[in-house]
Amino acid sequence: MTIRTLLIANRGEIACRIARTARRLGIRTIAVYSEADAGSLHVESCDEAWPIGAAPARDSYLRGDVILDVAKRAGADAIHPGYGFLSENADFARACAEAGIIFVGPPASAIEAMGSKSAAKQLMEKAKVPLVPGYHGDRQEPAFLERQANRIGYPVLIKASAGGGGKGMKVVEQPADFAAQLASARREASASFGDDKVLIEKYLVRPRHVEIQVFADGHGNCLHLFERDCSVQRRHQKVIEEAPAPGMTGERRREMGDAAVAAARAISYVGAGTVEFIVDAAGDFFFMEMNTRLQVEHPVTEAITGLDLVEWQLHVSAGGTLPLTQDQLRINGHAFEARLYAEDPARGFVPQTGRLAALRFPTEGVRIDTGVREGDTVSVHYDPMIAKLIVHGADRTQALDRLVRALEATRVAGLATNIGFLAALARQPAFASGNVHTGFITEHEA
Numbered sequence: 001m002t003i004r005t006l007l008i009a010n011r012g013e014i015a016c017r018i019a020r021t022a023r024r025l026g027i028r029t030i031a032v033y034s035e036a037d038a039g040s041l042h043v044e045s046c047d048e049a050w051p052i053g054a055a056p057a058r059d060s061y062l063r064g065d066v067i068l069d070v071a072k073r074a075g076a077d078a079i080h081p082g083y084g085f086l087s088e089n090a091d092f093a094r095a096c097a098e099a100g101i102i103f104v105g106p107p108a109s110a111i112e113a114m115g116s117k118s119a120a121k122q123l124m125e126k127a128k129v130p131l132v133p134g135y136h137g138d139r140q141e142p143a144f145l146e147r148q149a150n151r152i153g154y155p156v157l158i159k160a161s162a163g164g165g166g167k168g169m170k171v172v173e174q175p176a177d178f179a180a181q182l183a184s185a186r187r188e189a190s191a192s193f194g195d196d197k198v199l200i201e202k203y204l205v206r207p208r209h210v211e212i213q214v215f216a217d218g219h220g221n222c223l224h225l226f227e228r229d230c231s232v233q234r235r236h237q238k239v240i241e242e243a244p245a246p247g248m249t250g251e252r253r254r255e256m257g258d259a260a261v262a263a264a265r266a267i268s269y270v271g272a273g274t275v276e277f278i279v280d281a282a283g284d285f286f287f288m289e290m291n292t293r294l295q296v297e298h299p300v301t302e303a304i305t306g307l308d309l310v311e312w313q314l315h316v317s318a319g320g321t322l323p324l325t326q327d328q329l330r331i332n333g334h335a336f337e338a339r340l341y342a343e344d345p346a347r348g349f350v351p352q353t354g355r356l357a358a359l360r361f362p363t364e365g366v367r368i369d370t371g372v373r374e375g376d377t378v379s380v381h382y383d384p385m386i387a388k389l390i391v392h393g394a395d396r397t398q399a400l401d402r403l404v405r406a407l408e409a410t411r412v413a414g415l416a417t418n419i420g421f422l423a424a425l426a427r428q429p430a431f432a433s434g435n436v437h438t439g440f441i442t443e444h445e446a
């Protein structure tokens, strides 16, 4: 199979980034756009563009039926879903396969297997992948869950089984708060995901978030492209990511890589995926979840491996074998990614909307992945991420120095952003020491 025409079922920076690789490979690109995006950069980045509906995502970017119809009419032989939107929608993946169009992602069965955090943990238990102590079974009566929390020991974390984006997650410090927090997690889960099922985990204090990039082809080969440390988070969401992880040893990397590959193999995975682990102070690691798509932070992996993950995705989904073996992969230097958001750090990082009156990036020593340009508007309809700044250096110190300089040379005006916050964060001596954990931002906020 060869992919000649690719429909990109997404918008913003990821649609532009996918289009860039596709065009380099000589693939014709089809954009789709909502009414709010008619003049947007991703439309301009593709050879052709088709309207798919009104601004709210549910009326456009989430309309699998409409997008599939465009794919057929435009003669696309593959659809790349990017991240978010339809990327982890098993029904859509299946509908593509049934229509004879390549879904650039894993088989629907693999998406389903990881779609529920609880079911995924049951599967991982069988595959002998280490799990955070907790309860991820089917019983959901409050009294039963409370007994589980007591057994696990406080603090505990209640998570929406169908969750994502930190929604439906509640930390419970003491037994007296359990019932109220459970009710609140349930309400949030049901509002966001239409499913109020929860699981309970031991809440680890000052852990790291370390994830492994895996890749598999349809011929039984599966490998990992090392790790990313995404510990620097606000509201349980990543803001600065790096690769490799500070303090990682060769032995630990092998153990985590093997566990991640075992996780992928357990669900007959094909394509790019990420196995997320939480690492405690002792360095022990536990499976959190697997994301069955390309991640926002994939560029740091590209920077240290010199590979193009979208190119690999297209190659593998068209039936190709993995271009390299595990032994041929090497880590070169160190990379950081910082996410520039339209949000107000002074007011709890609330998302901002408005016109980007100024938007200028440095052109040297940094990769900028963005889906907007000066004069564009950040609307209420979509994710408020403006751009990702990705830097690479021979070692962590050099890469961090480049990150600071790139952030300082970025000019953005017209609405509140986290640019100053990112620059201050990157300049922190504590950050430079590499001693980061998921509570880093909270602890270092003046």
Ligand code: ADP
Binding pocket: 132, 157, 159, 163, 164, 165, 166, 167, 169, 201, 202, 203, 204, 205, 207, 209, 233, 236, 237, 276, 278, 288, 289, 438
């Ligand atoms: P989501 O899918 O909503 O993003 P995750 O399960 O990926 O949720 O968790 C998001 C973040 O929450 C993690 O990166 C980590 O910072 C924190 N977290 C998750 N589980 C735990 C835990 N058991 N203990 C402490 N922090 C956790």
